[in-house]
Every structure is written in structure tokens, then in C-alpha cells.
Amino acid sequence: MLAALKQSRKALPECLPNPPVGCVIVDTQNIVAQGYTHAPGKYHAEADALRYIELQAFDYLKMYVTLEPCSFHGRTPSCALAIANDPRIHEIYVSIIDPDPRNNGQGLDILRKAGKRVHIGLCANEVGDFLHQYLFTPTQQAEPN
Ligand SMILES: [Zn+2]
Numbered sequence: 001m002l003a004a005l006k007q008s009r010k011a012l013p014e015c016l017p018n019p020p021v022g023c024v025i026v027d028t029q030n031i032v033a034q035g036y037t038h039a040p041g042k043y044h045a046e047a048d049a050l051r052y053i054e055l056q057a058f059d060y061l062k063m064y065v066t067l068e069p070c071s072f073h074g075r076t077p078s079c080a081l082a083i084a085n086d087p088r089i090h091e092i093y094v095s096i097i098d099p100d101p102r103n104n105g106q107g108l109d110i111l112r113k114a115g116k117r118v119h120i121g122l123c124a125n126e127v128g129d130f131l132h133q134y135l136f137t138p139t140q141q142a143e144p145n
Contacts, residue, residue: 092111
């Protein structure tokens with residue numbers, strides 16, 4: 001997760017107003033892909049990482065992502081659905097649940113319903129120190145993703 005946090009720092013400032021998210025995918029031994037949030041309408045962190053292993057076969061992948069994958073289709077397709085539909089990914093570690101009311105647990109539901117093992121809260125303090133200032137607050141207008 002700390003590697004995902006490191007990735008997420010690369011997202012600034014292009015990702016704004018979307019939050020800077022980082023993602024790392026590992027097989028049994030190694031990091032096989034990494035990604036971060038690109039400019040609005042471009043790759044989210046999860047999609048950014050997945051494109052690097054698009055055509056590769058793996059038996060069991062784990063994904064580490066600093067923020068709950070998005071459940072809704074905004075300017076980009078839902079990351080939670082993309083992960084749910086990827087049979088190579090069996091476990092997802094999410095550091096922080098997305099407070100944006102368009103997501104807020106719905107991304108996790110999509111993953112769980114697809115039979116994925118979902119773990120919440122890994123490195124939440126470290127990730128939160130960086131990420132919290134960029135997350136949705138009720139006073140904001142909902143921004144396009
Ligand atoms: Zn997304």
C-alpha cells in the first residue's frame with residue numbers, strides 16, 4: 001500500500017479536481033503493474049495499472065489501491081466494475097472508503113458481489129494524511145470524474 005501511496009503522489013496536479021489515487025497490482029512475488037490518477041476523463045489509478053497487464057495471464061493477483069474504486073460511470077467507466085470483471089484479480093486492499101456520496105461503499109459492494117476478497121483500512125493513517133485534503137466534502141459540488 002505504501003508503494004500505491006507513492007504512486008498517488010505522481011497524480012498531482014493533473015488529476016484535480018479528482019483525488020490523487022495510487023494503485024499497485026502484485027502477483028505472488030512481485031509488483032506487476034502500477035498506476036495513478038490522470039487528468040479528468042483519462043485513466044483512473046486502477047485503469048492505469050490494469051492497462052499495463054492487459055494481455056497477460058495471471059492466476060492470482062492482488063490489487064492495492066489508496067481509495068475505494070469508483071462504482072459509477074462518469075467521464076470514465078467504473079473502476080469497480082472493471083476489477084469485478086477481471087478474473088485475474090482475487091483480492092483488493094482498499095486503504096480509505098470514498099466519502100463521495102456517488103460511491104461511498106458502493107464500489108466495495110460491486111467487488112464483494114463479484115466474489116472478490118476485499119480488505120479495508122491498510123495504511124489508512126499514512127494514506128489519509130496525504131489524501132484527505134483532496135476528498136469530497138459535503139460543501140463541494142459533485143465534480144465529474
Ligand atoms: Zn475509477
